[in-house]
Amino acid sequence: MQFIETRGNDGKRPAKVTFSEAILNPSASHGGLYAPEALPDMSIGFLSEYLQSDYKTLAYALLQAFEIDIDDELIHEALERYDRFDDPNNPVPVAQVEEDAYVSELYHGPTRAFKDMALQPFGVILSALAEERNEEYLIMAATSGDTGPATLETFKNRPNIKVTCLYPSGGTSDVQRLQMVTEDAPNLKVIGIEGNFDDAQSALKELLVSDAFRKELKKRGIKLSAANSVNFGRIIFQIIYHIHSYLELVRQDVIALGEEVYLIVPSGNFGNALGAYYAKKAGLPVRKILIASNANNILTDWINTGVYDISDRTLVQTESPAMDILKSSNVERVLFDKFGAERTRKLMESLNETGAYRLTDEERKAIQEDFAGIYSTDEEGERIIAHYAEKGYLMDPHTATCFKAYEKLREEKIPTVVYSTAEWTKFSPTVAKALGIEVDGDREALEVIHQELGVPIPRVIAELFDKEIVHRTVVGKEEIMKEMLDFL
């Protein structure tokens, strides 16, 4: 299968590229993204064929159906990363929490957040492709907490890839910071920035457009790639678990094959939701995809009004920081899929130039055929955490945003999959607060919640507090480039 460009072609780049091209060099003409030219058929025939398959077999079948230009052997090696999850036979358990609500737990990987679902296998493939071509790539990440650890973890000690990771010093949880600064490998560099996540992200953007920096990279023979969800290599692995979760409901006798379900996705950059959209479009019986947001409710507005307007908005810091996003990159791929490249380019240009775009009524209705959206405040999220903890199910603040969608957005009470994107252990101070427990920092929060609720703390989290800190660099914005070049 070939990949085409969401904003059309500029006459300089190839109009179509292979999967490996799209993931090594993820930026397309006019600042657009790569999207699949077509989707494979994953409707009833496919579903019944893989109904009894384990996760890796299903994943392999899906990658095959996309006809990507990656050797079988490499695909298998990449999928073996799911053996590092809690239960290699079922890396994504689906647990019932209400009569018709089932939580699909995407956080059983090494960094305890759903980013592992895609980044683990993706890292293996990207590094192998770079090695095959004898090229060196640099991945630069700016993180508010989850992307950083998952990116470092997947690329550590991998050939032909170097990773630099910028995080806001003091702006992440203890667990998230420790996950980064204790990650010890010669190809990784973690840099704390004096400032908040916006400062880290804008520092990264400045570097990406800096001629001086590009020149230095060129001198060293280093190319740039990306590991965030603008890279289709992330998205392809985020289609699989939607199909898996559906088949789990069939296996658990909740639904018959072919019955429709709702999917509820806690969203930020819309990668997870886009995976759900592609699965639905490929034939998975999904009634609608319900998009849960926090106070940064740009997606709620977009879906309900057809207006995407960030011109007079500022980012709010919430208790679900991985969803604190205003420019949600993967919305563009939905626009492209529904309205084509020409229209997408116009809309995205309007967003860049004026900070806003408006869909026509017809276009808004087309979005609403697949999506509905709602947002929760931090207080609402805390109440949800406390409510379900009482009933014996502990969830993190991102997952909690889904339950307002569960209550308010379903037009019919049919079985519903709720995606859980992080383990409570990554956000334990917030969870403690929701439970009315006073604590000072992550370590105490973890211990007290573990004691009082009897929930386990995985070893990878407990051990963090005794690991040696290997990345001690914390600098001001001006010094970032020098730090990076010293490392490279």
Ligand SMILES: *Cc1c(COP(=O)(O)O)cnc(C)c1O
């Ligand atoms: C990244 C992340 C999200 C948002 O996912 P998108 O694919 O960017 O929409 C939600 N929850 C957690 C815990 C995350 O790490």
